[in-house]
Amino acid sequence: MTPVLCVALGMAISAAVLHGALGLGRPIARTYLSFAFIMACLAPHLYFELELYRVTTPEAAVAAVRYQLFCMFGVFAGVLVFIPAYTRVRLPRLVVAAYWSGLALLFVANLWAPYGVWLSGPPTLVRSTFRGEPYTGMIVPPMGPLQVALVLYYTSYLVIAFGCAVSMYRRGARQAGLALAVALVLVFAFAVVDVVRDSVGGAWPYVSEFGLVSWGVVMSVQLAFAVRAQAEAVVRAVERIEAQRVQLCAILAALRTLDHDLDRPLRTLEQGLAALPAGGPGQGDPLGRERRAVTRLGELRRTWRLAPSPSEC
Amino acid sequence: MTFVVWTAIGMSVSTGLLHAVLGLRRPWHATSLAFAVVMALQAAWYFCGLQIYEATSLAAAAPWARRLTVVVALGMAAFGWFLAAYARIAIPRPLIALHVAGVVAMAASAVVTPMGAGVGAAPRLTGVAMLDDGVVHIIESDLGVVQVAFFGFVALTFAAGVVLGIQLYRRGERRRGLFLSAVTAPVVIGVGLDLVRDLMGGTWLDLSELGAVSLSLVMSIQLGLDFRADDRKLAATLAGVAQRTAELSAMVEAALEVRDRLNTPLQNLELGLAMRAEDAPAERATLAPMQAAVVELAELGRAVERSLAGGRVALAHPEADR
Numbered sequence: 001m002t003p004v005l006c007v008a009l010g011m012a013i014s015a016a017v018l019h020g021a022l023g024l025g026r027p028i029a030r031t032y033l034s035f036a037f038i039m040a041c042l043a044p045h046l047y048f049e050l051e052l053y054r055v056t057t058p059e060a061a062v063a064a065v066r067y068q069l070f071c072m073f074g075v076f077a078g079v080l081v082f083i084p085a086y087t088r089v090r091l092p093r094l095v096v097a098a099y100w101s102g103l104a105l106l107f108v109a110n111l112w113a114p115y116g117v118w119l120s121g122p123p124t125l126v127r128s129t130f131r132g133e134p135y136t137g138m139i140v141p142p143m144g145p146l147q148v149a150l151v152l153y154y155t156s157y158l159v160i161a162f163g164c165a166v167s168m169y170r171r172g173a174r175q176a177g178l179a180l181a182v183a184l185v186l187v188f189a190f191a192v193v194d195v196v197r198d199s200v201g202g203a204w205p206y207v208s209e210f211g212l213v214s215w216g217v218v219m220s221v222q223l224a225f226a227v228r229a230q231a232e233a234v235v236r237a238v239e240r241i242e243a244q245r246v247q248l249c250a251i252l253a254a255l256r257t258l259d260h261d262l263d264r265p266l267r268t269l270e271q272g273l274a275a276l277p278a279g280g281p282g283q284g285d286p287l288g289r290e291r292r293a294v295t296r297l298g299e300l301r302r303t304w305r306l307a308p309s310p311s312e313c
Numbered sequence: 314m315t316f317v318v319w320t321a322i323g324m325s326v327s328t329g330l331l332h333a334v335l336g337l338r339r340p341w342h343a344t345s346l347a348f349a350v351v352m353a354l355q356a357a358w359y360f361c362g363l364q365i366y367e368a369t370s371l372a373a374a375a376p377w378a379r380r381l382t383v384v385v386a387l388g389m390a391a392f393g394w395f396l397a398a399y400a401r402i403a404i405p406r407p408l409i410a411l412h413v414a415g416v417v418a419m420a421a422s423a424v425v426t427p428m429g430a431g432v433g434a435a436p437r438l439t440g441v442a443m444l445d446d447g448v449v450h451i452i453e454s455d456l457g458v459v460q461v462a463f464f465g466f467v468a469l470t471f472a473a474g475v476v477l478g479i480q481l482y483r484r485g486e487r488r489r490g491l492f493l494s495a496v497t498a499p500v501v502i503g504v505g506l507d508l509v510r511d512l513m514g515g516t517w518l519d520l521s522e523l524g525a526v527s528l529s530l531v532m533s534i535q536l537g538l539d540f541r542a543d544d545r546k547l548a549a550t551l552a553g554v555a556q557r558t559a560e561l562s563a564m565v566e567a568a569l570e571v572r573d574r575l576n577t578p579l580q581n582l583e584l585g586l587a588m589r590a591e592d593a594p595a596e597r598a599t600l601a602p603m604q605a606a607v608v609e610l611a612e613l614g615r616a617v618e619r620s621l622a623g624g625r626v627a628l629a630h631p632e633a634d635r
Contacts, residue, residue, distance in 0.1 A: 010323020017530055018331050021537025025545065083611050168551075220327070224334035227540065234547040241554045248561035252568075261613055265606035269582070272603035276589075276596060290585040293578035295623045297610070300571050300578075 001053055001130050001205050008213040015220040016040040022206040034082035035223060039216055039298060040207075041074030049209050051137035054163070058122045061138055065123075066116035073107050075212065079161065086223075087164040087180065102153050109146055120144035126203045137203035151195060158188050176222060183218040187211040262301055269294045315366060315449065316357050321526045325356035328533045332583050335540060343584040347395035348536055354388040355525055362519065365448040366449035371438045374452055375428050381431025386419035389470045402479040415466045422459070428452065441516050451518065467521075471500040486552065492535040500524035501629075572617045579614065582607045 016039035023032030046067050052064040084091055110117040121141035128137040143151070162184050167176030190211025197204060213236055273291055329352030336345030346418045361381035368374035393412050397404055397425045422430035433454035454460070478494030481487075503524035510517055586607065 002316065006316055006319030007323035007326070010320040010325070011327035012323075013320070014324040014327040014364070014533060015331070016536050018328065018533045019536040022541055024537060025541025038315075060501075081494055216387045217327070217330075220331060221334055224331045228338045231540075231544050231547065234544065234551055235340070238547060238554060241551065241558050245554060245558045245561060248558065248565055250397070251565055252561065265609040265613075267604050267623040272599055275599050285568070287585070287589070290582055290589075293581040293585070296578040297582075300574055 001051065001133060002185055005050050005053075005209075008210065009043055009050075012039045012046060012216060013044040013046065013211065015216055017102055018044065021224060022223075022245065031082065031085040032223060034078050034085060035219060038075050038078035038082060039220070041071050042212055042216060045071035045075065046209055046213070049206065051136065053205070055125065055136050058125060059147050061123050061125060061136070062119060064111060065138075066119045069110050069118055070107070071117055073110070074102055076103055076157065079157070083161050083164050086219075087168040087177070089164040089167050091160070091164075099157065099160075104148060106153065111148060117146050117150050120147055128203055130205055135205065138206070139201050139203055140198045143198070147231070154191065156189075158184055158191075179218055179222040183215040186214045186218070213249060266294070266297060266301060269297070315363060315447070316528075318366070318522065321522065321529075322356050322359045323609065325352045325359065325529055326351065328529050329353045329356065332533070332536060335536075342540075343398040344395065344534060345540070347391060348532060350387065350391040350579045351395050352529055354384055354391055355529060357384045358388060358525075359401065359522065363450060368438065368450055371436060371452070373448065374438055376430035378452060379423040379426075380431055382423040383420050383429055385467065386416050386432070388421070389419065390416045392470055392474075396474055396477055399489075400481055402477060402480065411603040414471075419466065421461065423519070428454075430459050430477050433457045433460045440517055440533075449518070451516065453511070453514065453516075460511070461508070464504055464511075469510075470500050471497045471504065475501060475565065487537065492531060495635075496528040496531045496535075512594055528539060536568075568617060572614055575610070575614045579607060579611050583611075 016036045018036075019032045019039065020036035023029045023036055024035075048064045048068040048071065052061060052068070053062045055064055078098070083089075084096075106117055111137070115121060119140055120143060122151070123141070124139040126137045126139060128135060130163070162181060163182035165177050165184060169178075169179065171177075186206075188211070194206050194208040208287045272293060273287060276287055329349045332345045332352065333349035336342040336347075336349055359386055361377050363382070364377040365374045367376065371548065389516055392412070393409075393416075426432075428436055432452055433456040436452050437456040438450045439453050440450055442448055458465070474497030475494045477489045478497065481493060482490030484490070501524075503519070503521035505519045509515070510520075523573070556563055583604075586600055586604050590597050590604070
């Protein structure tokens with residue numbers, strides 16, 4: 001168990017570090033920061049799991065499980081921020097408030113209950129081996145009201161997160177929604193194994209942390225994909241707009257060439273009109289319309305010249 | 314100790330995986346990709362080291378020592394690639410050739426010697442008691458010139474990182490330079506102390522491993538920050554180019570408007586001059602060049618319209634990829 005848990009611990013630490021760095025850039029990315037927080041809470045959770053396998057007394061086991069649950073509550077809190085930020089699903093305020101309140105109550109209960117929230121009574125310790133490595137197994141007493149409350153909270157929490165993933169999938173973000181849904185199914189499956197273990201008095205190692213680690217790995221890779229996709233989209237947009245700019249510059253260059261060619265015919269018209277005889281007194285100007293037209297063309301010519309020379313081309 | 318090394322393996326695997334995902338985009342992000350390869354080889358290095366720690370005989374440890382040498386050789390090659398990509402400095406060809414030669418020689422030593430270039434004459438497996446009451450094994454040997462060259466080559470490769478970091482700092486890329494020097498210096502010190510240990514017959518564990526852990530963590534942070542910074546720069550570039558394109562579009566629109574407003578006066582002139590030519594045949598000599606000028610202006614207007622046809626297409630789909 002030790003190598004697997006240690007590798008998982010290392011993965012959680014590195015994911016926390018990298019996503020923390022990605023999230024702390026400006027503007028601060030809440031999705032990445034909350035995920036980094038989840039991974040940062042998962043790391044000590046795994047550490048206390050290691051401690052649990054080394055304990056020699058029930059009191060030490062109760063303490064290790066209690067600390068583990070505190071870390072787990074940190075994970076829950078992080079997920080409460082992460083899921084809406086990642087899925088962009090707006091949960092009703094009442095639901096969010098209920099979950100935060102439930103989390104606070106569970107936290108206090110874990111602090112005050114004599115055996116914490118996970119255990120209803122003192123556990124029985126048994127020495128076992130897993131692939132040749134000795135470890136301390138824990139047989140827990142039957143679940144009490146607090147334990148049932150925790151299971152219900154956890155399950156409903158997963159259901160809501162799953163609903164957000166489905167909503168994301170339906171909205172068109174298929175890969176991201178599918179990744180979250182698959183990861184949540186893994187978390188649920190591993191958690192069910194632990195509940196079954198405690199219900200039947202099994203002494204095999206707990207596995208729910210591996211569900212969380214799997215979730216962490218899947219989401220971590222998915223978030224990295226998202227960062228990459230965003231960067232690629234920006235690069236594509238820059239290329240596209242750059243191509244448009246080049247095209248527009250070519251057009252403006254052609255227009256500037258035409259600009260030079262406008263002067264000569266305009267001068268010919270002005271000189272021609274000046275050379276033509278005007279009407280006598282009282283006859284009006286028979287070329288008035290033509291003069292106005294040439295004046296108008298001259299004005300347009302000046303408007304054309306007012307256009308600034310683009311420095312970008 | 315094995316606890317720490319297994320954790321380090323997890324960190325290297327995860328960091329390598331994430332940076333591979335970040336780097337495998339179009340265009341390739343060479344720094345992230347190179348770092349991912351370094352991390353993968355670092356995980357393999359830790360794993361080979363663990364197998365030696367847990368070996369119970371020299372015969373069992375020997376193949377892992379050889380594999381370790383190959384992994385270190387590949388790691389040095391990958392780290393060289395990473396340094397070049399990260400520092401964006403053109404490295405002189407003779408230096409690259411020397412580095413490649415060193416890597417090849419190191420890898421070849423794993424084939425021609427029983428335990429690779431890192432293990433000298435009279436090798437022996439020594440147990441080292443750990444703080445957690447466990448015992449791990451290390452290979453001790455009498456070091457020769459080859460082993461000193463081996464350690465020297467590794468130390469020099471990481472020392473290049475320190476030097477490049479200082480150059481980056483001087484070039485104005487202060488944070489990037491500082492990070493690079495700060496993560497490579499502990500590895501250089503660790504390798505140096507490992508060499509001293511082997512020369513003095515000490516039995517402490519590889520300190521270079523701890524230096525490598527800090528390298529993976531700190532460089533991961535730096536590359537994450539770099540990635541976001543690049544992203545910000547790209548977004549700023551996008552905004553700038555989009556604004557300039559909008560300005561150019563406005564100019565093309567203005568030209569289009571001028572072209573539209575040319576029509577009425579040109580038609581008036583064309584009609585007026587034609588009527589005048591009929592009414593006053595004596596003035597035809599003066600009117601002819603004027604009529605030619607009107608035709609020329611109308612043709613110029615059409616040329617403007619043809620030029621703008623492409624512009625209209627461009628304006629119809631601005632920032633389609635955003």
